[in-house]
Amino acid sequence: MTTYHQDRHWDIFCTVVDNYGDIGVTWRLAKQLVNEYQIPINLWVDDLNSFSHILPSLDPKLNSQVFNGVTINHWTTPLPVAFVPGAVLIEAFACELPEAVKQQLTALHIQTPKSVPLWLNLEYLSAEDWVDGCHGLPSMQASGIKKYFFFPGFTPKTGGLICERExxxxxxxxxxxxxxxxxxxxxxxxxxxxxxxxxxxxxxxxxxxxxxxxxxxxxxxxxxxxxxxxxxxxxxxxxxxxxxxxxxxxxxxxxxxxxxxxxxxxxxxxxxxxxxxxxxxxxxxxxxxxxxxxxxxxxxxxxxxxxxxxxxxxxxxxxxxxxxxxxxxxxxxxxxxxxxxxxxxxxxxxxxxxxxxxxxxxxxxxxxxxxxxxxxxxxNAADLATRLVQFVKKSYDAALI
Amino acid sequence: MKTAHEVRPGNVIMFEGSPWVVQKTETTRSGRNAAIVKLKLKNLLLNSGTETTFKGEDKLEDIILDRLDCTYSYFADPMYVFMDAEYNQYDVEAENLGDAAAYIVDGMEETCQVTFYEGKAISVEMPTTIVREVIYTEPSARGDTSGKVMKPATITGGGTISVADFVKVGDKIEIDTRTGEFKKRV
Missing domain, CATH: 3.40.50.2000 (Glycogen Phosphorylase B;)
Structure with a gap:
């Protein structure tokens, strides 16, 4: 990975499983990262109809649109909007990334490994003890790219909880x-x-x-x-x-x-x-x-x-x-x-x-x-978005040493 | 290929051209029933360790190495010594036994599988099911007989596992070594 620049965009992929839960969390996170950290965010969502229930001004027929500074892209196969790798790639709640995106990452890893985005799996929230021991661990992928598990949670050893500053x-x-x-x-x-x-x-x-x-x-x-x-x-x-x-x-x-x-x-x-x-x-x-x-x-x-x-x-x-x-x-x-x-x-x-x-x-x-x-x-002193940004910065810093 | 959910201590998996022996597995459940598997691994080339996490259905490349049926012989700190049918002895580092160490007891008769990498014994896989005696557990708190209420128990060898509330000191119990779970009283 190269030096982390805050102006490089992040991609968040989300599949809607239960109407408002998964998309609710990712939409809040996307808005907060834009509002509080000025990070350009692309939010890829597979079900814009469900999304429109919590964002009534969203047009489910459009492939790409911007709300609250977040670019919302319709996630279909094939992707209607080209995926351009940014600084960070988040698969929300263990959703499976599009095959084309994974292939793109693999090719990038072979050609210019330093330009591969930091790949994170944002997991579900749990108060169980085991979360402390799993948060932040890498997951070695067959492609050779490391994906990191990011667990929300209630203790300082976890990824924290989504909560806007104000x-x-x-x-x-x-x-x-x-x-x-x-x-x-x-x-x-x-x-x-x-x-x-x-x-x-x-x-x-x-x-x-x-x-x-x-x-x-x-x-x-x-x-x-x-x-x-x-x-x-x-x-x-x-x-x-x-x-x-x-x-x-x-x-x-x-x-x-x-x-x-x-x-x-x-x-x-x-x-x-x-x-x-x-x-x-x-x-x-x-x-x-x-x-x-x-x-x-x-x-x-x-x-x-x-x-x-x-x-x-x-x-x-x-x-x-x-x-x-x-x-x-x-x-x-x-x-x-x-x-x-x-x-x-x-x-x-x-x-x-x-x-x-x-x-x-x-x-x-x-x-x-x-x-x-x-x-x-x-x-517990820091919310999820703050800990996420810190995690990304540390990961980039560690890769440079 | 095995899924992360199927991998167990003693297996060897390949990553980035290096063989890694699985020392410990820990399976938990995330939201919506998805399994998360945490593995403690040791790189057999560099002798370095790491911890890593997978989705339960992630595919891992396991490699088939030479294996021998052996029985446990004795402990010579920090090595566990195993013996095959021809009385050849093999030393396995305690660290490489991972979870299996909790089930090793003097005089045990179960046949284990010792795995070799470049002629060196690197790990031990226990039989899927073993029987051990409970040497300590609190008396039943609620008189529950359903098997759904659990409590901790120490077994011969010193390991601790969760057992059904009705299990008493002196009971022999069946344990699934893949998960460390209590199966039944025997």
Whole structure:
């Protein structure tokens, strides 16, 4: 590798697996690298239709377009836009690079090895211990090129967590004035929500836990303490079909389903900034996967994490690993209830979910305080983009010695 | 070719024209069920070590070297000494045994495969399944009999593995040496 110049572009390749998760993470990272480090970024995405749900101004029919300073290229076979090797090449979440790109890298490695980009595999986020030992390790490829595994994580030995420089300041300013949340709800077409009402956001996979919680919320809401559950069209609502007046596909954003003093609101799709603000504005968030899971932590509000289900219940090991970290500074009784609530929700155990939810209400203030303190602990001095840029610079420096 | 997931300690793989012996494998799961394999390798030409990570389905070029069925004889620090059917002895550096060292015990009868590179014994591959006695483990905490709740246990030879909650001190257990996982009580 030659000397690292910040004006050389980076390429990020992303395949959309589950609508908004993988693309959500890579889109945030791409924007942050442009905004905070002025690095030219080409983001290659295979499914622009899904991408357009979180970037509504994106035109899925265009092969190349620029938003927020990021060049977004449609990744098809063959590539409609020529791939030009830059300083860094990131395959997001172990996606397989196009064969033509790999061939180009191999040819470059034979002809001018110093011009081969630093090749990184950006992996999924996990709180498990093994991540410390795997982050930053090379992977020797048959071509002779080394690819490095970059693991997001919660400890100083990992690649850190995606978090924009000004995010916490913006969040604090937002949360200081309750008028912000009411204006946001209005802009999203969510009617009849008052400042004193309790508001939950729900963005989960299908689960039996949701009907149980709705039943509980319906029973506990009163005319003086109304509850609003904000739910986008999609997988969460599939679990609540029995409460809906029509099929999920036929629901419209802004539509309300009233269940006594509980109101289910159908959320419109929103961009990433809008989603952050929604999480900041709710009293409790139920989130899923990786991107919304992290954003819920940055929202400084209590949450349930519905983790992506894996074979042999392996996801429960990942959930336990996070719970262990998150609960480290929590009073034992609160930690116990919060962790049991999360485990029960993920296992779809309806009576346990209800039981633990009821138990967590009386301790919501300490839990809220913990949710406010946690982001500072979790960010661990440096966010992912900062650590990524440092890693790239060190790799280039090491190659020159 | 083997996938990274199939590689096990004792295998020798080629990279950039050099043979590397696999000393240790560690398989974990990333998001969406994808396996990640961490390997500890030793370059047989330079005698230098490295750690590396692969996707589980990455293809690696394994090379077939001479192998001999041997039994463990004794330990002469830092060498483990193995013997073939004709009573020839072969020394293997403790470091090159990797994970297998945890399963080596005096008097063991299992047949191992010793691998040779340019006439030198470089690694040992254990049988896929071995039986060892549990010499220490905490009593069952929850009375679980399903086999899903696990706890640590020390086995003869000093290694520690995760076993089912119902396993007791003195039990003999079957272990998969490829993964280090408890299989069943025998």
């Amino acid at each position: 995010l916490f300041a913006e969040r604090d300013a937002w949360q200081r004035d309750s008028a912000n949340k009411l204006q946001l709800f209005e802009r999203l077409g969510l009617k009849d929500i008052q400042a004193q009402d309790t508001v939950y956001s729900v963005f989960s996979y299908e689960t039996d836990s949701l009907p149980a919680l709705c039943e509980l919320w319906q029973a506990s809401a009163t005319s003086d303490d109304k509850i609003h559950a904000l739910i986008p069209k999609g997988r969460s609502l599939n679990s609540l079909q029995h409460l809906l007046p029509c099929k999920v596909d036929e629901l419209s954003p802004g539509q309300q389903i009233k269940l006594d003093n509980l109101t289910l609101h159908i959320l419109p799709m929103t961009d990433q900034q809008g989603f952050d603000r929604l999480l900041w504005s709710c009293d409790f968030n139920i989130v899923r996967g990786e991107d919304s899971f992290l954003r819920a932590q940055w929202a400084a509000k209590p949450f349930i994490w519905h983790i992506y289900p894996q074979e042999d219940d392996y996801h429960l090991i990942k959930l336990e690993a996070f719970i262990k970290l998150y609960c480290d500074n929590l009073p034992p009784n609160i930690a116990d209830t919060w962790s049991k609530l999360n485990v029960a929700f993920n296992q779809g155990e309806q009576s346990a979910v209800k039981n633990h939810w009821q138990n967590i209400n009386p301790v919501s203030l300490p839990l809220l305080q913990h949710a406010k303190d946690w982001p500072i602990d979790a960010i």
